[in-house]
Structure formats: structure tokens, C-alpha cells
Amino acid sequence: MITKKLETLIREALKKMGIESSEIKLERPEDASHGDYATNVALACAKTQKIAPKQFAEKLVAELLNAPHEGIEKIEIAGPGFINFFFDDAYFSKSLEDALGAGDKWGTNATLKNKKVLVEYTDPNILKEFHIGHLMSNTIGESIACIMETTGAEVKRACYQGDVGMHVACAIWGIIDLKKDGSAEPMNSKFLGKAYARGATASKENENAKKEIIEINKKIYTRSDEKINKLYDLGRQVSLDDFEGKYKKLGMKTRLNGKSFDFYFFESKTWEFGKKIVLDNPKIFEKSDGAIIYKGDESKGLHTRVFINSEGIPTYEAKDLGLSKIKYETYPYEISIVVTANEQKEYFRVVLDAMAKVSPELAKKTEHYSHGMLRLPTGKMSSRTGDVVTAEALLRDVKGLAIGKIKDSNFSSEEKNDIAEKVALGAIKYSILRQSSGKDIIFDFEKSLSFEGDSGPYLQYSYARARSLLEKASGKKIDVTNYKEISPLHKYIVRFPEVVLRAGETRQSHYITTYLIDLAREFNSFYGNTLVLDGSPDEAYKLALVKATSQTLKNGLELLGIPVPERM
RNA sequence: GCCCUUGUAGUUCAAUGGAUAGAACUGCGGACUUCUAAGCCGUCAAUGUUGGUUCGAUUCCAACCGGGGGCACCA
DSSP: OHHHHHHHHHHHHHHHTTOOOSOOOEEOOSSGGGOSEEEOHHHHHHHHHTSOHHHHHHHHHHHHHHSOOTTEEEEEEETTTEEEEEEOHHHHHHHHHHHHHHGGGTTOOOTTTTOEEEEEOOOOOTTSOOBHHHHHHHHHHHHHHHHHHTTTOEEEEEEEEOOSSHHHHHHHHHHHHHHHHTOOOOSOHHHHHHHHHHHHHHHHHOHHHHHHHHHHHHHHHHTOOHHHHHHHHHHHHHHHHHHHHHHHHTTOOOOTTSSSSSEEEEHHHHHHHHHHHHHHOTTTSEEETTEEEEOOOGGGTOOOEEEEOTTSOBOHHHHHHHHHHHHHHHSOOSEEEEEEEGGGHHHHHHHHHHHHHHOHHHHHHEEEEEEOOEEBTTBOOBTTTTBOOBHHHHHHHHHHHHHHHOOOTTSOHHHHHHHHHHHHHHHHHHHHHSSOTTSOEEOOHHHHOOSSSSSHHHHHHHHHHHHHHHHHTTTOOOOSSOOSSOOHHHHHHTTHHHHHHHHHHHTOTHHHHHHHHHHHHHHHHHHHHOOSOSOOTTHHHHHHHHHHHHHHHHHHHHHHTOOOOSOO
């Protein structure tokens, strides 16, 4: 990639001047008159060299021009001492050719070639609603997984599900209680959500119920009660099947195992491993008030957490230790990424700290990626009170809006439905992925979802527009060199690989969304101000731009997990 | 109380310590009866407060003010 080349070029030049520079910073100037790339090394080095930045820059530029510098047309010094690089036309033609030649591979790199990467995300708990929080985790995790694939890594997707624990016991209690009332319904996800809410509320408000739920919890772990086993097994299966349907709806691809994730891990499997790890390490985990805890180092801002409760049941903490072990045995990864909402951030720091003592090699490979939460204007959602927006309801409502936007009567109702589904997913996923991680999204249905401007549908529309144009031009010649001058759109297209690279290194999807929206704007501006099919000499060049734009938009949208309709 | 996180136009978001803080929505104003108007062009409008570090701070540090999250047997 050109950045690496430039970096070495500068590093070598500095070396000749007797300077070892650890970091060469290159940036894309916003203003085109500042070149295609700029560096501030002159400003950074000037002080230690005790020389004015501009003078230093002049010396450096002379040195740079001495070395072979293919692809660079000119180098300028500007402002307080920036060095601006301008690429030559040959470079741009070549890059555009690369884009067209690479097709679906356009934008990829080899930074993690053949490395094994595991990404865990979504993590819904059985017997509870699949709400917009899970949708957020799924959207972000899926995008990170796709982005990691561009690095050449072998990526596997994992979903970790809480199929034992107090929440499950609450739901089972709720089912039994609803049956007593005579208000039992067929076992489906909606009924299970209701049952959970019933049990969770009872455990908070009613001491007796709480005791019963604790008993049920134990019985689930030990599988000692036939009646409860039956309810549990049925509920669990209904829940899991229901989730699988949701993943499909969210646009996840089918993996080799015929499902949406490569691996499914369950708390009912991790707890034994976790418990063993804790009990085997009495020096790390200590007894306190009948429970076994891990004392976090307060000077590092860590707090103390219970790993095995006084009933002898491992908590989520211990299970997570067990999970890391099972994961590694299943798939010996170089990098393990866990995606959760940031309410688990502090929790994870403690678990990772404990893991660093138990199995340091795994802790080193584990990254916790925490994202903000999807919040309602009214505040936090609660499945206990039933104050949740399910992913399904949201998708349905947004799809309804999207259908209303389709004007073209050329589409059959089947096509309309398909387009609306894709646009709805585009709108929702984009609104989640457009911002840098960590911040909450206040989810106001009216305001958060846009079909115009800075939105997913804008990207999809731009793509469909480009495709339509290419269809009209089918059979016509495409040529990357026959231009009057290099267009800004051209310069923008060829940046794609470095954006993908950065997104991969930082595991941040929003670099992709930001880039794509700028690209689409550049394209629409071009489209609005230029007639492409005009029979002029540079028509072939303009078509090359349209084709490269459509390829870039497509590849980019796929990294976001956003469907790419051919027409809309 | 302690820890983490966050504060940018009226609103929702950008900005690897750099050059004139960039978009979208909203408002206001345009063009086009030519390849998809979910589009294009123009315009109004912002870095919570006070200090510090730096040639240069939205970005780093400190304090304060406001939002969110976490802090022992939930996940």
C-alpha cells in the first residue's frame, strides 16, 4: 500500500540525515490543494534538531527527491512546515485498475493472513426476549467479523448463550405460575418473555417466590427434577430455534454447520470448567462469607467480584473463565474478540485480570470490545417489567416505512417486499454503525432512522443508481486512462483499502461508514453534475469510475453487514 | 462515596496532536421537463467551564459542572 511506501521513503531519507524516527505520521489533508498525503515530521523533528521547521523540511524534501520516488509527481512545503505529496496520474490510473481488477477482493489486505480470529457477539439468553440491544450487539459483532476477514484472517463467529442461571430459573418459575393461573399459552418466544417478566418481578417482590426460584435454579443445574427438565428442555429449544430465525432475518449468512454462527457455547457447559478453574486456584480466589471471590486490585480501579456464590453455584464470572478455555480448545485462536454492551466493561476488566493470573496466554489474546447501548427516550429497557422493544417489532415497523418510500410502480409486490426488507436493515444497521463505539444511541424511532442523507438507504440508493447506469451502458468500453483530468471521485475511490486497513486494526466499523457516505456523496455529486453516457471521448473513463464506485460501495456495505439491493 | 465513560451547530453524528472543525436532519433559497428526486447546488449555525502541556489542543493532563454505566453472591 502506498502509505507504507511513503513511510519507508521518509524513514530512509531521515536516516540519511542521521535521524532515527520511530513514528512517521501520514495524513490525508482535507484540502485537495494540500496534496494527496501530508506529513508533519518536519514539525516534529525541528525541535530536537534545533532548526526552523521550514528549513528542516527543505532539507528533507531535497533528500526525498534524491531517492527513487515512483508515483510521486511533486512534493511541496506548506504552512508551518508540512510536507505535501502529490501523486502522479499513473499512480491513480493503476489504482483504479486495481479496484476494477480485484472485484470482490478490492480493499482487502494480508495483515493477519492465516491467523485464527474468534468473534463472540449477540449472546442472547434463552427464555428472554431478543430485543434491540441484541440487535445492536449482532450488528456490531457481525461487522467486526466481516472486517476481520479482510485482513486475511480465518474468522469464526461465536455466540454464547445463558441457558442456565437465575434468569432461566425465573422464567421457569413464571411458566409454572402462569399455568397455575390457567393463563398458559403455547410455548413460543412471546410467552417465554412474559413468563420471564413474571418470575423476575416475583423474585424481587416476593420472598417466598425468590426461595422457590433459587430451588429451581439448583434443580436446573443438577437436572434432578423431571418436571422441570421437561419444561426447561422444551423452552430452551423453542428459544434457540427462534433466535436462529432472527439471525437469518438480520441478514447473517449460513455457515458450514448450516447455522448462522460457527460455534454456539452454552453456560450449561462452561460452568463446570469455570468452577474447576476457580477451585483449583485457591491462591487467586479466596473464600469470603461462604462465597469464593476474586479481589480486584483497587489501585488499578478494579473491584471485588463473586465467582462462586455461597450456594456453590458459579456465577457469570467463573463461567467466563470456563468459556475462554472451551473456546480455545474448540478453536485455537490468535485473537479472541468479545463484543458486549459497555455495562459489562468494568466486569470484564476484573475477569480479564483474573484470567491473566489463571491462564495468561489466553488473557493476552482476548480483547473486550464494548459498545454503547441502544436506549429508549424513556430510559433503560427492562425485560423484567416488559418494557422492551423487540428486534422483530422494530424491523417490521421500519419495513413498513420503507415500503411507503418505494415509488416505482415497475416493481412487483414481491420485489417491493424484498427491497423494503433490505432498506429497513440498511437504515437500522447504519444508524448503529455510523458512530464510534462506546457511546449510547438514544433510540428515537422518528429521529434515529433516516432514509436520506447520512443513512444506510442513501448508500444503497447510490449503489442501485450506479448499477442501473452500468446496465444501460452494458457492452460499452471501460478505460481507466482516457481522462481529461483525474476526478475527485477517482481520488476518493482509491482510498478504500487504507480505510479498510484502519478499520481492521482498530476494529471500528464507523471508519467504513464515514468513508462510504463520503464516497456516495462524491458519487452523487458527480452523477448530478455530469452526464456519463454522452458519447464523448472520456465516456469510457467515466464508466470506469461508476463501476469502481459500485464495487467499492458493495464491498463496503458487505463489511457492515448491510444488504445490497441491485435496484430500488 | 469510589471507579469507568461521555460532553462539538436547534437535533443526530464526524474530525489517526495539525492547515479554514466536516456532514446529515431541520430552517431559508435555488437548478433541472437528460443516465433512478431515497438525488443535486447554495445558505444560516457548534468544540460545557477554568487552568496547564505543546510550535500547534475538539483531541493529552488537572479541577469543576452536566449525562450514562459499574461497584459481593444477577447476567
